[in-house]
Amino acid sequence: MKHRISTLILGTALALAANGSALAQDKTVKVGVLTDNSGLYSDLGGAGSTLAAQMAIEDSGLAAKGWKIDLISADHQNKPDIATTIARQWIDVEKVDILMDVLNSGVALAVNNVVKEKNSIMINTGAATSDLTNAQCSPNTVHWVYDTYMLANSTGQALVKAGADTWFFLTADYAFGAALERDTTAVIVKSGGKVLGTVKHPLNSSDFSSFLLQAQASKAKIVGLANAGGDTTNSIKQASEFGIVAGGQKLAGLLLFITDVHSLGLNVAQGLNFTETFYWDLNDGTRAFSKRFSDRMKNKAQPSMVQAGVYSGLLHYFKSLEAMGGNPHDGIKVVDKMKSLPTDDALFGKGSIRVDGRKIHPAYLFEVKKPSESKGPWDYYKLIGTTPGDQAFRPLSESACPLVERTARRDRAGGFPSASQRD
């Protein structure tokens, strides 16, 4: 027994020593893209996210500086149990340093715990739930592209201001739908509107007619779609069939991706208002990236904001690693470094990562063009409003994230200024 304990201590000491000396020059990184490769969200993430990660690795230029970067990807099938199994396997056996994409809110919240437990890193670009940087925030997670608070804040507020003060929700019955409905309801009520009713439908439904009839009967001015992917496209398509819009009600797709608009066609999608943080035709930088991206995509698709986020997030991660001079394989340390550096890339512009892990950048309110206004394939959006980064997301003063409190306490004790004070 004694012998075993002394071996253990010796072993630990040796491991620590080896780790310490390796820290400075370890230039190996393993990136894992954990996404939906086969299900209803695979067009907005999936193979495109893996391609975006590949492009980020190439564009980082680290290979030329002697870094060795590996990339693997896996399909979590939108199931939290499968996702956490893969995440554990990746971190423990494959020595993956960073998990990218992780779309689907249920999956993201589950993986969030694994990453925290193992002191790894997740840059989440796909999940919507704002809980990732609020009650469930973690020092190991950065939430990159969008969240339910921001969607509610931007789309919800704009619509209520435009006079649409009564709502009825069609909500996907899982973590994401609940979060989106909750956050949007808060914004509506705050802006003086009212929610007349809500119906929760199972994920991946193909028929929405019953739910749409209930929405129609509610006489609400807006039918809010708190769902995503195939659920949203089917609801929009069937809403037009049941004459929801023709009958005077308006549809609000609270979360709509360019791949959804593409699959709906402009005839059905025209006139929809919604929020995104990336659009391929926004400026020269986004166009240049998107051209390279779509040239390499099998179906020539333009990148969704989730895929753009994978590229942008990974570039910032590499930048931070480079600034550290090596990969310490320590999640919290790297994420802290990422938070301390300003973000800047061609896709999302200048921004920052807040103490709660929230990446800050502007949000854009778009309207889908009429078929006559569209000049060619993928020319779908009209920009109708921009919310600056500091107003788009949940302010730190409203945050329930324990990290914020801790930082604030440190500030009062004379530590570093918190992000909210800097702003």
Place this chain on the structure above:
Amino acid sequence: MQALYAQLLVGLINGSFYALLSLGLAVIFGMLNIINFAHGAVYMMGAFVAFFLLNGIDPPTLGSFFTNIWMTLLNLVQWPFVGWKSLPATQTFHVDIGLNYWWALLLAPVIVGLFGMVLERTMLKWITGLDHLYGLLLTFGMALIIQGVFQNYFGSSGLPYAIPDELKGGMNLGFMFLPIYRGWVVIFSLVVCIGTWYLIERTRLGAYLRAATENPTLVRAFGVNVPRMITLTYGLGVGLAALAGVLSAPINQVRPLMGADLIIVVFAVVVIGGMGSIMGSIITGFALGVIEGLTKYFYPEASNTVVFVLMVLVLLVKPTGLTGRAA
């Protein structure tokens, strides 16, 4: 109360899809003794064929695959004369077909049905007489392959297919707004269901079919080509699924996974109705659509599971299904 009537009607519409699909399954099971797990995949193919017939085949999707093969062959032939450098590397390749919904309704079931017959001749034929399990595994594998190929080329979010102009719009029934297209689906599938039932239960051809599955040796002795009858039956079942696919294309997105989402429910319908019973599957198809519609009204969260709960209850009371005969 008004909303309730509306839900009943909407349920009936979904029920017509269940009925059409479970009818095809029942025909195939009753005649061939195969539990056809590829049924969802051929339903999806029906919708895709309708899409191709209307829009043709585009370069970014299936076209690029054929273009590459075609251009390579062409280059190989021309290369000795013009040299490799001057050959066109890529060329857009678009087969414009432009056949509307009505043609698709007629042609897609035939095309997919023929595809089904090829499958039967090349694969299913070898497992006749074996345990059900072999058929189930084989067809399940085929379904996965077909879905995989479509998903690889077309992604998951689907392609748009518009409602035909003649059936656009809707009627105000007082208690609900009924899209004309949905009304058409109910009527059309009722006609097809009853027609199929009549064909199998009341005509001479149907009598041969039923006899051929009952006692193939005896029927062959009367000079009937039994293997051909079986191939035709499989083709008919697959064609019915493809027909349902075309009918659903304007309502749902044309997606590679549309069949996979539906097929489990349809299997439950067939089990509740009684495996192999044609009238049973038609009636349960419509009835379950209505029950599901009502669940969506009273307790939406359970709408995806209510069919399975019913299945368990029915099997507990009557293991052969509602109209099934004891084996």
